[in-house]
Amino acid sequence: MEIKINKTLVDSTCINGIIGDYNTFVNDLKRIDFDNNNIIIDKKKLTKEEKRNLHKKIAIVEKNISDNYKILTVYDFMKLYVLENYLILKDYKKKIKDSLKIVGLTNYHERLVNTLSSSEIKLLLLATTMLSNPDIIVIDDLFTYFDIKWEKKVLSLLNQLVDKYKKVIIICTNDSEFVYKYTKNLICFSNDKILIQGNTDYLFEENTSLLMNNKIGIPKTILFTNLVLKKDIKLNYSKDIRDLIKDIYKKV
Amino acid sequence: MSKLCIKNLSYESILKDINIEFKENSINYISGSNKCGKTTLIKILCGQIDIKESVYYDNKDIYNFSSYELSTVFGRVSNSMNNTFLTIDQELLYKLDKLGIDRKEKKKRYNEVVKLFNFSDILYSNINELSIINKIELSIAISLLSKPEVIFLDDIFAEVDYHIAKKILTKLKSINNLTIILTSNNLELSTLSDKLIILNNGEVVLEGDTPLVLKEDSLLNKVGLEVPFMIDLSIKLKYYGLLDDIELDMNRMVDKLWK
Numbered sequence: 111m112e113i114k115i116n117k118t119l120v121d122s123t124c125i126n127g128i129i130g131d132y133n134t135f136v137n138d139l140k141r142i143d144f145d146n147n148n149i150i151i152d153k154k155k156l157t158k159e160e161k162r163n164l165h166k167k168i169a170i171v172e173k174n175i176s177d178n179y180k181i182l183t184v185y186d187f188m189k190l191y192v193l194e195n196y197l198i199l200k201d202y203k204k205k206i207k208d209s210l211k212i213v214g215l216t217n218y219h220e221r222l223v224n225t226l227s228s229s230e231i232k233l234l235l236l237a238t239t240m241l242s243n244p245d246i247i248v249i250d251d252l253f254t255y256f257d258i259k260w261e262k263k264v265l266s267l268l269n270q271l272v273d274k275y276k277k278v279i280i281i282c283t284n285d286s287e288f289v290y291k292y293t294k295n296l297i298c299f300s301n302d303k304i305l306i307q308g309n310t311d312y313l314f315e316e317n318t319s320l321l322m323n324n325k326i327g328i329p330k331t332i333l334f335t336n337l338v339l340k341k342d343i344k345l346n347y348s349k350d351i352r353d354l355i356k357d358i359y360k361k362v
Numbered sequence: 363m364s365k366l367c368i369k370n371l372s373y374e375s376i377l378k379d380i381n382i383e384f385k386e387n388s389i390n391y392i393s394g395s396n397k398c399g400k401t402t403l404i405k406i407l408c409g410q411i412d413i414k415e416s417v418y419y420d421n422k423d424i425y426n427f428s429s430y431e432l433s434t435v436f437g438r439v440s441n442s443m444n445n446t447f448l449t450i451d452q453e454l455l456y457k458l459d460k461l462g463i464d465r466k467e468k469k470k471r472y473n474e475v476v477k478l479f480n481f482s483d484i485l486y487s488n489i490n491e492l493s494i495i496n497k498i499e500l501s502i503a504i505s506l507l508s509k510p511e512v513i514f515l516d517d518i519f520a521e522v523d524y525h526i527a528k529k530i531l532t533k534l535k536s537i538n539n540l541t542i543i544l545t546s547n548n549l550e551l552s553t554l555s556d557k558l559i560i561l562n563n564g565e566v567v568l569e570g571d572t573p574l575v576l577k578e579d580s581l582l583n584k585v586g587l588e589v590p591f592m593i594d595l596s597i598k599l600k601y602y603g604l605l606d607d608i609e610l611d612m613n614r615m616v617d618k619l620w621k
Binding site: 227228251254255257258259284330331337338341343351352355358359362 | 591598
């Protein structure tokens with residue numbers, strides 16, 4: 111599947127990042143109302159019917175669970191998702207079990223949603239979304255409550271979804287450190303419109319002022335390197351602090 | 363002086379032999395990887411989970427506190443603002459009504475929190491329509507209405523950046539006689555705290571003055587925590603003999619390295 115946002119191709123071979131004022135974009139996706147952001151799927155303008163069918167292809171991992179659902183058990187919550195989204199699953203009980211296992215929530219079926227930690231709720235939302243086997247997964251602020259260990263674990267799962275199952279992954283976040291480290295293609299929103307898009311490294315390294323002027327955070331390694339570059343010292347941009355240190359050591 | 367302390371606390375298989383003292387009017391930061399017991403510890407500290415002879419406030423076992431004492435001495439702010447259709451004004455008045463204080467005092471406390479968080483322009487906005495920052499501030503404001511002596515902020519800054527969290531914490535620090543206890547698995551904000559406590563698998567593995575604890579980069583990495591960028595960079599540059607001590611200011615560090 112090919113997806114274009116404002117004539118820009120979302121890269122289906124890597125994890126895509128979205129940063130900035132992206133709420134309208136996510137809401138448009140939820141309502142399958144693409145006119146604002148001009149989203150083209152498979153090179154064609156979609157009919158109303160096709161737009162409706164897209165609900166099955168796009169899944170959005172929400173930020174949080176509504177309080178009304180928190181009194182349910184994990185299993186009941188996922189079953190309700192299956193029913194509310196009219197999912198046709200051969201063996202939904204097994205699918206629920208498998209989905210929970212994939213995200214590391216084995217044996218959580220009977221747990222009440224309101225007893226889960228913030229990071230466990232995020233994992234549950236991801237597991238639930240995967241039940242619909244979507245082609246495009248839009249993840250809204252998933253990594254906020256994860257520690258490094260979980261962050262890496264979930265990223266490896268998402269990379270697997272891209273490489274093995276050819277899913278399009280779009281991560282919406284305002285954590286610039288995260289997108290710089292883990293995404294290759296980035297779309298920056300400002301005032302609900304696309305400000306700039308392209309290779310993540312290029313965007314941060316070559317457009318720092320533009321992004322800062324639009325209140326988009328800049329990774330600290332870049333801020334540091336830019337300060338050094340101002341002194342006419344050619345320090346290389348590094349994502350890993352250890353690489354940065356090595357370069358500083360050479361240049362001091 | 364320490365008013366709130368934990369002595370030999372163990373709880374189910376989640377927390378093991380915890381002993382911590384919290385100084386009055388200080389900012390205390392509890393950190394650790396996911397599922398290390400941070401939220402459970404907060405629930406015990408504010409009396410939400412009953413445990414005998416483990417948590418003491420003013421030398422009294424909080425197990426023997428009345429429910430009113432628990433809800434007024436301790437304020438707990440968590441990361442979920444309930445869905446509500448009320449406005450800020452209505453929510454504050456509703457909570458004040460529950461406190462059972464006289465009208466004059468109600469008005470005083472209302473004005474104090476409205477002034478502290480600059481709510482005057484958004485007083486009649488629906489809470490559901492507020493920004494995440496205003497929602498966090500409102501959650502804190504509601505807790506402050508009971509004039510707590512200790513406030514627990516359970517991972518409430520996860521969705522906002524460092525500068526916003528710093529601004530909110532600075533406002534809280536300006537309140538007299540308030541001890542602040544925060545939890546988070548992100549150590550970036552810990553540089554604003556006086557004391558840092560690191561939990562791993564329900565045990566305290568590091569505890570002390572924040573700058574000293576943050577120097578233990580190997581252990582922090584081992585328990586799955588990322589040391590704040592400038593501290594991490596300073597420690598490593600110091601190791602290579604390029605810097606004498608921790609430098610938190612980026613400009614100053616660059617000037618020191620390339621004089």
